[in-house]
Amino acid sequence: MSTFIRENSAPIIAEWEAFAGTLAPSPEAASPLSLRNHIEYILQFIADDIDSLQTDAEQVSKSQGMNAKHSTESVAEVHAALRQAGGFNMDQMVSEYRALRASVIKLWGAQATETTRQDIVDLTRFNEAIDQELTESISYYSLKVERSRSLFLGILGHDLRNPIGAMTMSAELIGRIGALSERQRMLISQISLSSIRAIEILDQLLDLTRARIGSGLRVIRAQMDMAFVARQLVDEMRAAHPERTFTVDVSGDTNGNWDRPRIGQVLSNLLGNAVQYGFKDLPISVSVNGETTDVTVSIHNDGVPISPGAVARIFDALVRSGEGEDAHLQSNNLGLGLYITNEIVIAHGGTIKVASSEKHGTTFTALFPRG
Helix, strand or coil: HHHHHCCCHHHHHHHHHHHHCCCCCCCCCCCCHHHHHHHHHHHHHHHHHCCCCCCCCHHHHCCCCCCCCCCCCCHHHHHHHHHHHCCCHHHHHHHHHHHHHHHHHHHHHHHHCCCHCCCCCCHHHHHHHHHHHHHHHHHHHHHHHHHHHHHHHHHHHHHHHHHHHHHHHHHHHHHCCCCCCCCHHHHHHHHHHHHHHHHHHHHHHHHHHHHHHHCCCCCCEEEEHHHHHHHHHHHHHHHCCCCCCCCEEEECCCCCECCHHHHHHHHHHHHHHHHHHHHCCCCEEEEEEECCEEEEEEEEECCCCCCHHHHHHHCCCCCCCCCCCCCCHHCCCCCCCCHHHHHHHHHHHCEEEEECCCCCEEEHHHHECCC
């Protein structure tokens, strides 16, 4: 089959180009050069892969999608990048490989007079090679899409800060002009509160972008007392939710080297989560426990338990749901709080977990090495 592919690349490429032309989303992507970009190199890779020596272990590894790439940036990845830039969606790109597979087998079968054992081996190797290229293309396409999305969120978060800041400043200046009616003061207060909330959302978007396209969230460590910050955040929550009851329990040495503002984010997110989902007539408890090498922070609330399915993805970004068993994840924000909380804990070299049941309530436990 490898010889057939090399000797019949022209008709194979022609069929590829004809099929890809039915998918092209734009005139630029429909040009012959764009439609057949890298197909020659893909066919060359497939032919070479069929001819290459392969052990049984390597065949099993390839069939499980664990085959190592032959280069830093494979032809399949380049093809995926060009298709993504040309406006092709994932399904369209995948359909190209399905059409290529069918086209080669059809042309090869038309010239075959009899089937030998070697033909079966070649066909198996051909399918393995196609699957390898398809896997690399899908993986790279997904990576490009995710990076584009993160860059968009980062640009959006950055560019919106200035107009929102100007809106906040304008509201403050209006409040200083002179005597205002109760209605006017209420509207100005609402503008200020909404602006603050918008800035918080933008900060989350920027943190999301840093975590996804960078090397994780940056932390600036300094000596601090975890218990002091915990009490400080609980006091803020009491002021914001005077109808709720909070308790704080501290034991052991709670000093260490951590990023104080980031630790504040963790506590704020977890306390906010407990307030939102805990039963209003039951207390929210915070425990800070210092051990020899680390400090553990636990925040507990009694409420509707989180389903096992939701627990498995509760720290994923942009996780929101409406009704049903995952309703615990529903939120009035973008669904970034727990994702960012997890990233901050990881950036400190720590771990975070959640346990939830009707009997014992819901407890988030974050462990921070002293640093």
